[in-house]
Amino acid sequence: MSQQSYPSPLPGGGTAGELALTFDRARPLRLLIVPALFDEANRLRRLTVEVMRRLDAAGIDSALPDLPGCNESLQPLDAQTVATWRAAMAAAAAWFGATHVLALRGGAALVPPGLPGWHYAPAKGSAILRQMLRARIVAAREAGVNESQDELLALGLVEGLELSGHRLGPGLLADLRDLAPEPGDRITTIDQDMLGGAGLWLRAEPDESREQADALAAILAIGMKPAA
Amino acid sequence: MASNTDLLLRRILTDVLGLKPGQADRFTADTGLFGHLPELDSMAVAGLLTEMEDRLDIVIEDDEVDGELLESFGSLLTFAEGKRAQA
Numbered sequence: 001m002s003q004q005s006y007p008s009p010l011p012g013g014g015t016a017g018e019l020a021l022t023f024d025r026a027r028p029l030r031l032l033i034v035p036a037l038f039d040e041a042n043r044l045r046r047l048t049v050e051v052m053r054r055l056d057a058a059g060i061d062s063a064l065p066d067l068p069g070c071n072e073s074l075q076p077l078d079a080q081t082v083a084t085w086r087a088a089m090a091a092a093a094a095w096f097g098a099t100h101v102l103a104l105r106g107g108a109a110l111v112p113p114g115l116p117g118w119h120y121a122p123a124k125g126s127a128i129l130r131q132m133l134r135a136r137i138v139a140a141r142e143a144g145v146n147e148s149q150d151e152l153l154a155l156g157l158v159e160g161l162e163l164s165g166h167r168l169g170p171g172l173l174a175d176l177r178d179l180a181p182e183p184g185d186r187i188t189t190i191d192q193d194m195l196g197g198a199g200l201w202l203r204a205e206p207d208e209s210r211e212q213a214d215a216l217a218a219i220l221a222i223g224m225k226p227a228a
Numbered sequence: 229m230a231s232n233t234d235l236l237l238r239r240i241l242t243d244v245l246g247l248k249p250g251q252a253d254r255f256t257a258d259t260g261l262f263g264h265l266p267e268l269d270s271m272a273v274a275g276l277l278t279e280m281e282d283r284l285d286i287v288i289e290d291d292e293v294d295g296e297l298l299e300s301f302g303s304l305l306t307f308a309e310g311k312r313a314q315a
Contacts, residue, residue, distance in 0.1 A: 039271065127278065130278060131274045131275060131278045132274070134273075134274035134277060134278065134290075134293075135270050135271045135273070135274035135275075136270075137290055137293070138270040138273045138274055138293060139270035141293070141294070142270065147290075148290045148291075149290055164271060198242070198243035199243070202243050202244050202275060202279060203243075203244065203245075203246045204244060204245055204246065204267045204268065204269065204271065204272035204275065205246060205267060207246050
């Protein structure tokens with residue numbers, strides 16, 4: 001495993017380096033992994049990296065790029081929109097020479113066009129946003145403050161909004177409301193049932209599952225192997 | 229006999245809170261939730277409600293979420309069964 005930097009386009013022109021975790025031995029089968037969004041990315045990170053380790057052992061290279069504004073990124077999150085994230089994932093795919101793509105949860109709507117691959121448990125932006133709004137409302141209520149989803153969103157679409165420690169700009173909030181996975185002809189959906197057990201993105205505390213990592217890696221490795 | 233909602237709710241709590249197998253089977257109506265289970269913070273409450281909406285096919289309004297709702301397994305189950313009866 002190594003850490004590399006990929007050139008992610010900036011909205012005003014030029015590029016900025018963003019981190020990508022890679023298993024790269026210049027092999028022909030190359031999987032780009034589009035991360036899940038916000039807290040779900042953290043909760044799924046161990047599963048994701050465990051899958052990458054298994055693919056490495058199976059002779060498949062993989063890259064897990066940061067979304068600009070997330071994880072190790074130096075870019076401000078509140079300047080990001082779905083367009084900047086899509087541009088970053090397209091740039092990462094080109095830089096890595098990806099032959100296939102795996103998108104996790106909300107990342108399914110950010111997949112670069114044209115690549116064959118998989119959506120794992122794809123989620124709509126509106127569902128992810130609803131949950132984050134709700135977490136804020138529950139926390140505020142404990143502090144004796146009443147907030148509602150409609151009021152928060154209306155305010156956020158003008159001023160931006162802090163949700164679960166993430167400072168989201170008006171553009172990204174507006175985008176998230178309508179964001180939906182785009183199943184292409186060459187994309188297969190992997191439902192949680194296929195891995196067994198409950199989705200790790202649901203967990204209040206990050207957890208891991210060897211069985212789920214084995215199952216997901218097997219689906220990917222079998223799907224990526226060229227027909228004999 | 230336990231209702232279908234009862235079983236689903238135990239399953240959802242297990243999945244969201246990462247409870248040990250069998251732990252939720254031992255919940256009674258009086259088992260305390262919010263303030264009793266360390267895993268159940270505000271983020272987990274949000275996840276729990278969203279999963280309940282998905283799997284029980286109900287809609288939970290903001291103003292229905294208060295301390296009493298999550299006080300015990302019994303109060304949450306009564307709420308969920310009432311919601312499903314309306315649906």
